Amino acid sequence: MEKPSMMQEVVNNNDWPAFPADPILANAYVPLQRYERLFSPAQALLQGSLFQELVLPYRNSVNSGDLKDCLLADLQAVCFAAHDLALFLNTHAYNAEALKYYRELIEARAELVEAYEREFGPLTAQDAAFTSTERWDWVDEPWPWQKG
Amino acid sequence: MFIYEKKLRFPVNIRNTNPRLAKFILSQYGGPDGELGASLRYLSQRFTSPNPQATATLTDIGTEEYEHI
Numbered sequence: 001m002e003k004p005s006m007m008q009e010v011v012n013n014n015d016w017p018a019f020p021a022d023p024i025l026a027n028a029y030v031p032l033q034r035y036e037r038l039f040s041p042a043q044a045l046l047q048g049s050l051f052q053e054l055v056l057p058y059r060n061s062v063n064s065g066d067l068k069d070c071l072l073a074d075l076q077a078v079c080f081a082a083h084d085l086a087l088f089l090n091t092h093a094y095n096a097e098a099l100k101y102y103r104e105l106i107e108a109r110a111e112l113v114e115a116y117e118r119e120f121g122p123l124t125a126q127d128a129a130f131t132s133t134e135r136w137d138w139v140d141e142p143w144p145w146q147k148g
Numbered sequence: 149m150f151i152y153e154k155k156l157r158f159p160v161n162i163r164n165t166n167p168r169l170a171k172f173i174l175s176q177y178g179g180p181d182g183e184l185g186a187s188l189r190y191l192s193q194r195f196t197s198p199n200p201q202a203t204a205t206l207t208d209i210g211t212e213e214y215e216h217i
Binding site for chain 1: 151152153154155156157158159162201204205208209212
């Protein structure tokens with residue numbers, strides 16, 4: 001018998017129950033994550049996850065800080081949210097709602113990158129093709145580990 | 149294959165230098181249980197991953213670990 005291709009195993013799991021209906025004793029199960037209770041991108045960056053149910057503080061130490069009010073912090077928040085959502089989509093490839101939000105985040109990211117690069121220079125070497133017509137400004141300091 | 153972004157994943161504000169702490173951080177960087185090792189483990193495991201979801205996730209997590217450097 002022909003082995004089914006791996007891709008065929010990727011199915012719509014939006015409506016699956018978190019646990020199987022007929023669990024077998026002595027087997028371990030990991031509940032399926034749902035697309036619900038999302039943080040704002042800024043809160044997600046502070047808490048370390050876009051998904052509220054995945055925030056499990058070690059010894060109750062909750063990050064209560066605040067992000068600075070600046071372009072970079074906004075960009076970092078949106079990038080983090082998009083990154084975390086991409087990980088969710090890896091295992092929930094047919095979740096249309098999540099995919100739509102991912103597109104929105106990537107669009108927001110593009111706008112923030114443009115604004116940030118206008119003020120602070122290129123974020124990537126590719127973008128340095130557009131940030132200056134006179135000189136190669138990719139080499140400009142500071143790098144992230146240097147004081148800005 | 150990898151594109152460098154001139155920004156950090158999370159804002160940090162280093163206020164003073166601390167060589168003693170730096171020693172600990174250095175082992176987290178390239179030591180036996182450090183970020184570099186973690187990155188290479190994920191990025192190698194993905195070659196023998198049993199399904200496409202896991203292959204993608206190992207690629208993403210391995211890249212993320214590399215980001216910690």
